[in-house]
Amino acid sequence: MTYEAAADIGIGSRASIAKSAVLERSAVIDLDAVRHNVRQFVGIASPAAVMAVVKADAYGHGAVQVARAALDAGAAWLGVAHISEALALRAAGVDAPLLAWLHTRESNFQAAVAAGVDVGVSGWELEAVVAAAREQERPARVHLKVDTGLGRNGCTIADWDQLLGQAMEYQDQGLLRVVGIFSHLAVADEPQRTETDDQLSLFREAIAMAEDAGVDTEVRHIANTPAALSRPDSHFDLVRVGLGIYGLSPFEGATSAELGLRPAMTVRTLLSNCKKVPQGQGVSYGLNYHTSEESTLGLVPLGYADGVPRIATGGPVQVNGVTYPVVGRIAMDQMVIDLGPLSPEAMAGLKGAEAVMFGNGAGGGPTADDWAAAAGTNNYEIVTRISPRVPRSYVNELPEAPAGAGRAETAAL
Numbered sequence: 001m002t003y004e005a006a007a008d009i010g011i012g013s014r015a016s017i018a019k020s021a022v023l024e025r026s027a028v029i030d031l032d033a034v035r036h037n038v039r040q041f042v043g044i045a046s047p048a049a050v051m052a053v054v055k056a057d058a059y060g061h062g063a064v065q066v067a068r069a070a071l072d073a074g075a076a077w078l079g080v081a082h083i084s085e086a087l088a089l090r091a092a093g094v095d096a097p098l099l100a101w102l103h104t105r106e107s108n109f110q111a112a113v114a115a116g117v118d119v120g121v122s123g124w125e126l127e128a129v130v131a132a133a134r135e136q137e138r139p140a141r142v143h144l145k146v147d148t149g150l151g152r153n154g155c156t157i158a159d160w161d162q163l164l165g166q167a168m169e170y171q172d173q174g175l176l177r178v179v180g181i182f183s184h185l186a187v188a189d190e191p192q193r194t195e196t197d198d199q200l201s202l203f204r205e206a207i208a209m210a211e212d213a214g215v216d217t218e219v220r221h222i223a224n225t226p227a228a229l230s231r232p233d234s235h236f237d238l239v240r241v242g243l244g245i246y247g248l249s250p251f252e253g254a255t256s257a258e259l260g261l262r263p264a265m266t267v268r269t270l271l272s273n274c275k276k277v278p279q280g281q282g283v284s285y286g287l288n289y290h291t292s293e294e295s296t297l298g299l300v301p302l303g304y305a306d307g308v309p310r311i312a313t314g315g316p317v318q319v320n321g322v323t324y325p326v327v328g329r330i331a332m333d334q335m336v337i338d339l340g341p342l343s344p345e346a347m348a349g350l351k352g353a354e355a356v357m358f359g360n361g362a363g364g365g366p367t368a369d370d371w372a373a374a375a376g377t378n379n380y381e382i383v384t385r386i387s388p389r390v391p392r393s394y395v396n397e398l399p400e401a402p403a404g405a406g407r408a409e410t411a412a413l
């Protein structure tokens with residue numbers, strides 16, 4: 001049930017229901033950290049501009065809030081995968097240059113053109129975009145995408161000349177404007193690999209072919225977070241940064257702090273239960289874990305329905321400044337930590353204590369990287385999968401008032 005629905009049937013006010021949900025469990029997003037990270041990339045990329053990639057609800061951080069923070073900190077562009085994501089930003093009043101790059105024949109190109117959303121075009125989309133432009137009596141803004149080696153979207157180099165020719169014909173007819181040329185990298189997170197060199201040289205070739213065809217772009221772009229950080233020769237006019245603006249490291253073996261980044265998301269809750277158990281107590285479905293001595297079990301009310309990977313037994317949870325591994329199977333709604341033998345006083349101190357699944361890692365606390373290691377995945381997936389059942393709350397949100405006003409330090413409920 002949504003907060004609105006609960007309020008409608010008189011269970012409580014929307015604000016009070018939302019507030020208690022946030023206090024129980026939440027993903028707290030520090031927008032000051034987002035602004036700091038964006039400023040870092042603005043500095044690194046200059047004179048190239050920064051596109052803040054806010055697809056997938058800003059990797060789980062909240063697209064509208066992150067978009068506003070990123071623009072405030074100097075990002076010039078926003079990027080999303082789906083046109084529907086772009087339209088949601090426009091509906092929230094975000095009017096910055098905005099590119100959407102992943103479409104199907106059901107994508108709403110008409111609404112994109114009407115809303116001034118730039119559209120990535122790899123081939124077949126060109127006709128759909130032109131039809132939308134005709135209908136809207138407004139030129140579409142397109143970025144032509146070339147596949148330089150990733151093997152996903154993008155026009156092959158073999159078909160590139162043909163796509164350029166068609167696009168230029170439509171541009172001459174006033175139906176579109178080729179705003180950009182772009183591509184995407186496959187292995188930039190592994191800087192020692194040589195395929196990035198191959199992709200960059202093919203990209204330069206594709207740009208030269210476009211120039212020969214008379215294309216005069218505003219922006220040429222290929223870099224993602226790891227390339228922005230490690231390959232200045234990939235910056236061109238614009239870098240598309242996702243992971244980095246959330247403060248996470250794309251490199252194995254380099255922490256956020258080492259890259260000068262601040263993780264923006266903290267996932268926290270309150271212990272649901274804390275109880276003394278005998279030696280040999282089995283824990284959770286399957287009874288795969290048994291206590292080795294008389295001990296204390298803490299129940300953490302987050303599970304795979306909240307986005308905790310079920311496979312990530314051993315992942316860290318911090319309670320009262322101490323980090324404990326999750327023991328036994330992670331269930332839909334809950335997971336268990338073994339707090340060890342505790343005095344009654346220590347146990348009393350843990351009842352209802354805050355439990356942090358991951359945060360900014362300050363003081364050695366658990367991080368999204370730790371959970372990625374426990375789950376055998378990457379930090380992108382850990383933050384992006386935190387589910388809508390975990391309410392987002394925001395700290396250090398800038399007030400909507402004119403620039404120069406003070407900063408709000410409150411959680412938005």
Ligand SMILES: Cc1ncc(COP(=O)(O)O)c(C=O)c1O
Pocket residue numbers: 053101184223224225226240241242243244250
């Ligand atoms: C086309 C495109 N550009 C840029 C990005 C941002 O990548 P990153 O999060 O590594 O910065 C993505 C994300 O996967 C993407 O799909």
